[in-house]
Every structure is written in structure tokens, then in C-alpha cells.
Amino acid sequence: MIDRRTVLGAAAGLTLASAADAQQAAALPDILWPPAEHFALWPDTPPGAPSPLPKPVRERNGYQGAELWLRGIDRPIVGVFRPKTPDGRAVLVIPGGGYGFVSVSNEGIDVAGELTPHGITVFVLAYRLPGDGWANRADVPLADAQRAMRLIRAGAARFGIDPAKLGLLGFSAGGHLGATLMTRHGDRVYAPVDAADALPARPAFAGLVYPVVTLADPGLNSLSSTRLLGGTSDATLMARYSPVRGIDASTPPVFLLHAIDDRTVPVRHSLDTLEACLAAQVPVEAHILEKGGHGFGGAHLPPGASGRPWPELFARWTASRFG
Incomplete structure (x- = not known):
């Protein structure tokens, strides 16, 4: 039997836990997003907008x-993240x-913090998510990625970059979007x-x-498939959104980074x-790492890990192509 003291004690525990969580959150450093320099992809409401629009959550x-x-x-x-000494290279980063x-x-x-010291101008894309009610849900992220590449090229002089040296760097589902962009960059997925x-x-x-490059195979990557395609079992559609094919x-030239122990x-x-x-x-x-797991991003591999300098490897690889 649960008596009144047990209930009060549990409530007190929840209060303490909530206070501790709030204190921990307050202790975390603030993350500035968007940065002072940024631009919108669409001049008005994005195409295919639902009503009401999604409610932004941080x-x-x-x-x-x-x-x-x-x-x-x-x-x-x-x-937009500018280096102190830009060399013309630029990267659209897709989280x-x-x-x-x-x-x-x-x-x-x-990632921008790791690449800008190498002279690379970095553009970080916050793209729309397919499950938020947009029309043509599967092509919504690709539309944003295509539009971002075109706007960056249009503003090359303002950004101090060479439009011929503009590439991408995508992670996980962002790697799927990046691989889709590199193979379907010419597809018309929105009206000009x-x-x-x-x-x-x-x-x-x-x-x-650590990119997702196929949605046609069962496995842990099926979550991205469900969110992008809405749970379809249409093999033709799944193949279309499997950019490895x-x-x-x-x-264009490809740089790959993945850990064997990625679960x-x-x-x-x-x-x-x-x-x-x-x-x-x-x-x-x-670059295939023995250890590293998933989601290490730009800076979360432990110090001394064999893959820790990977942003430098990527920077050197891009420099070798444009040196």
C-alpha cells in the first residue's frame, strides 16, 4: 500500500530531480544559433508549406x-562561418x-570550428524535416540543399569563395542528403x-x-527511411532514394569516413x-576507423583516437584537389 508519506517523498524526489536537471542545463554553455551571419533559403514561406507551419523547437x-x-x-x-584567411574553398555542411x-x-x-582554421568557408544548413507536413515530403530536404548550393554560388563574391571550389560535407542522414545531392543535383524538385x-x-x-546511402536494405537505417518516405514499402521508391545506386x-570526387563499431x-x-x-x-x-561509434561529429572523438584529426584529413584532401 502506498501511503501519503510515500507520495510526498516521491514528489519531493521529482522536485529535486527537476531542480538538478535545470541546474545542469543552466551550467551548459550557450550555443549561438543562428550565427550573426546567416541567410534564409526562401524569400517567403517555403514551397509546399503545411497549415499551420511547424512549430520550431530547440x-x-x-x-x-x-x-x-x-x-x-x-x-x-x-x-555562415568565415575563416580569418579564406582560400576560396567552401563547404555546405549538412548535419x-x-x-x-x-x-x-x-x-x-x-565542424565549422574545425574547418575554418584551414581557410575553408563553412555554410551550415538547417533544412526542413520531411515529417512536418510539407508537400512532396521526400524531396523537401533535397530542395533545401539544392537551393542552398545555388544561393551560395550566387553570392560567391560576397562570401569571398570560388564557386568552382564549393563542395559538401554530410553526416548520417545528412550524409544521405549529401549523397542524394551529389547524385540528383539536377533533378527539378521545386519551382524556380x-x-x-x-x-x-x-x-x-x-x-x-557515417552516411546512410541506401534505404532499400533492412536494418538500423530504416528509421531514416520511415521519416523520409513515410513508411512506404514500395521497392522502386526506396531504390530512388538510395543514392549509392x-x-x-x-x-564528383568523394571522401568517406566511417567507424567499424558504428551501431x-x-x-x-x-x-x-x-x-x-x-x-x-x-x-x-x-578512412575506415576501428573505433569511433556514431555521431562523433566535428569534435567528439576522444583525444588520442586514431580518427581525431579527421577534419584535417578532409581539409588536406580538398586542398589536394584544388592546390
Whole structure:
């Protein structure tokens, strides 16, 4: 039997726990998003908008509760991170989140902090999520990615970049979006808005970090499939959104990074991408780590880990292509 003292004690415990959680959250450093320099992808309400629009949510979660996750993105934007000494290279960074949220700090802001010292201008994409009621849900993230590439190219002089040196770097589901962009950059998935939409959306190179590259196989990656496609079992549709199948001789050079002990996206996704690139004679560099798990982003591998300097490896790889 539960008496009154037990109930009061439990309530007190919940109060203490809530106070402790609030204190811990208050102790976390603030994450500035969006950065001071940013731009919207669409001049008005994005195409295919539901009514009402999604309600934006900012959530502290992920690695030690210290990450910033975005949900309910109603107006997608691109954050701009400039290096002190730009060299013309630029990267559209596409965070992951299983198409259920956008891990904007761990796989966005932190990545920018690692790449800008190398002279690379970084653009972090906060894209719309397919489960928020948008029309043509499966193409909503791709529309945002294409539009971002075109707007960056249109503003190349303002950003101090070379549009021929603009690539992408995608993580997990953001790697899926990046791989989709590199193979379907020319697909018309939205009606042109302005002159920028006459520019190419093709990336000059593509970095894919623990990417999802197929939705056609069962496994842990099925969560991204469900969120993107709405749980369809249509094999043709699932194949269409499996970008590894679209790799051909026109695919830009690819950089791959994946850990063997990744329990969220099996390393086979990157190995299959490597094989597809080799078969199509696409330039490719692959780094397969023994350990690292999933979601290490720009800075969350432990010090001394063999993959810890991976942003430097990526920066050197891009420099080797444009040196």
C-alpha cells in the first residue's frame, strides 16, 4: 500500500530531480544559433508549406546533453562561418538527425570550428524535416540543399569563395542528403524562385561521414527511411532514394569516413559507396576507423583516437584537389 508519506517523498524526489536537471542545463554553455551571419533559403514561406507551419523547437540533447537539436524547422536557413584567411574553398555542411531533427551544433557549428582554421568557408544548413507536413515530403530536404548550393554560388563574391571550389560535407542522414545531392543535383524538385535557381547545384566534391546511402536494405537505417518516405514499402521508391545506386562517372570526387563499431549506420554503407565509386571510376578517398561509434561529429572523438584529426584529413584532401 502506498501511503501519503510515500507520495510526498516521491514528489519531493521529482522536485529535486527537476531542480538538478535545470541546474545542469543552466551550467551548459550557450550555443549561438543562428550565427550573426546567416541567410534564409526562401524569400517567403517555403514551397509546399503545411497549415499551420511547424512549430520550431530547440532541444539540448545528444552527447552529454550538450548538443543543440532543431526540430519543426519552418524557415530553413544557412549559417555562415568565415575563416580569418579564406582560400576560396567552401563547404555546405549538412548535419544529421535521422530526418527527425537537425544536430546543428555537433555536426554543424563544431565542424565549422574545425574547418575554418584551414581557410575553408563553412555554410551550415538547417533544412526542413520531411515529417512536418510539407508537400512532396521526400524531396523537401533535397530542395533545401539544392537551393542552398545555388544561393551560395550566387553570392560567391560576397562570401569571398570560388564557386568552382564549393563542395559538401554530410553526416548520417545528412550524409544521405549529401549523397542524394551529389547524385540528383539536377533533378527539378521545386519551382524556380529567382535568378539563383539557374545556377548549378552540383557540388565540386562530397564528404560523407557515417552516411546512410541506401534505404532499400533492412536494418538500423530504416528509421531514416520511415521519416523520409513515410513508411512506404514500395521497392522502386526506396531504390530512388538510395543514392549509392546513382553513382556514375559524372559523380564528383568523394571522401568517406566511417567507424567499424558504428551501431547506428553500419559501415557497409560506406564500403558500398567505395565500391560504387571504384566501379564508376570516381575519385574516392576512404578512412575506415576501428573505433569511433556514431555521431562523433566535428569534435567528439576522444583525444588520442586514431580518427581525431579527421577534419584535417578532409581539409588536406580538398586542398589536394584544388592546390
